[in-house]
Amino acid sequence: MEQTYSVASNPVYYEEQSLHVLFAGESQTPPLHQVGPKIYDYFLLHCIETGAGAFRTEQRTYELGPGDCFLIQPGQLVSYVSDLAQPWKYRWAAFSGTDAGRLVREAGFSPEQPVAACGDRSVIPEALAGIMKTFYAGRESGHLTSLGLLYLTLGEASEMLKDHSRLPGKDSQVKRTVKQMIHYMSSQYAHPISIEQMCKGLGYNRAYLSRIFKEDTGLSPVTYLLKLRIDKSRQLLRERPELSVEQVAASVGLTDALYFSRQFKRFCGQSPTAYRAVTARQQDH
Known part of the structure; x- marks a missing residue:
């Protein structure tokens, strides 16, 4: 399986933005490809399209597959590694802003619950691909488009994260x-x-x-x-x-x-x- 990697950054950046998508990308990883342990200073959401792997936080390890999403929060020490036999292909988007924390909490994500199982019919991969395509186009309006697609992504994830307790x-x-x-x-x-x-x-x-x-x-x-x-x-x-x-x-x-x-x-x-x-x-x- 051929390794691929591509990423596109938001052509517009505003200081003190309430919500801002920084970049989006995709990768077909090689077997046992590992990232971390490391921390980030922004939110980073991954969605797995094919294959499998493990996502590790300081609390526990999650074995994940197609349709699963995992959210890395700022300052969280994490690592993630692809499977040996079926290395995962995933998409991701990074975002930040003064409202970002509130938004992910409303969606149901937390450091204790960083994973959402959205299934193989999820629109999230398409939405993340849309963010990447928008950024590659280089238009300033892409900033607004990316926010809409981010809301769509977190909205669908929240359906799997509703607290029924x-x-x-x-x-x-x-x-x-x-x-x-x-x-x-x-x-x-x-x-x-x-x-x-x-x-x-x-x-x-x-x-x-x-x-x-x-x-x-x-x-x-x-x-x-x-x-x-x-x-x-x-x-x-x-x-x-x-x-x-x-x-x-x-x-x-x-x-x-x-x-x-x-x-x-x-x-x-x-x-x-x-x-x-x-x-x-x-x-x-």
Whole structure:
């Protein structure tokens, strides 16, 4: 098997960047090819395409194969060596920045959990190859492209690194699903979404989602979404006096201003116009 090695660096570098991909590369290693023991001053993520090898930290050794990823953290003493019979081919990307540590923690990586088994259908090798190709092109826009591909990479890795230990089994899944629903509504309330669309997007039956959501929050998804929209509209009525009631309604995803006014009075006990007048007088005093 012929040994290969290539690497491409980001043509743009910014001081004090919140997140920055430094370089990306690929290599078909020879048998028993070893790197380290050594430390790095940046994050370095590897993804194995073919073959096998071992990744060693100060705590333990991981035997890895195709689809496995391992993340080296700054200041961590590590070494890694390819297999004798089936030396690995891998891709990698190095990144740094003030937000890098938070990002890898959100993905689920830690010094105690540096490995993610993403499988042979993973898009990570393609994403890392995309970073390398982008850097070879030498365009300044490659900096932004590389960040998108890095987020894609860590996003997929996080699917394999989710911590299910806080809640056992079914309860854990229910809590995560309810959180997904709340996040969906909180980010999409300004659009004319429906609960049916949300259920379809999350891949669950509406009756099931409605039941677990009400058990967890005390409100049905329909009521929760409507209350969220009314709460947002109250803020707009207070802070944006130049907006009409129709514009406020549209801004919270309710295109029927009459329906909005009825629901606003149902939750707040007064019309949007009256609410705005009262809050304006209070602010004047």
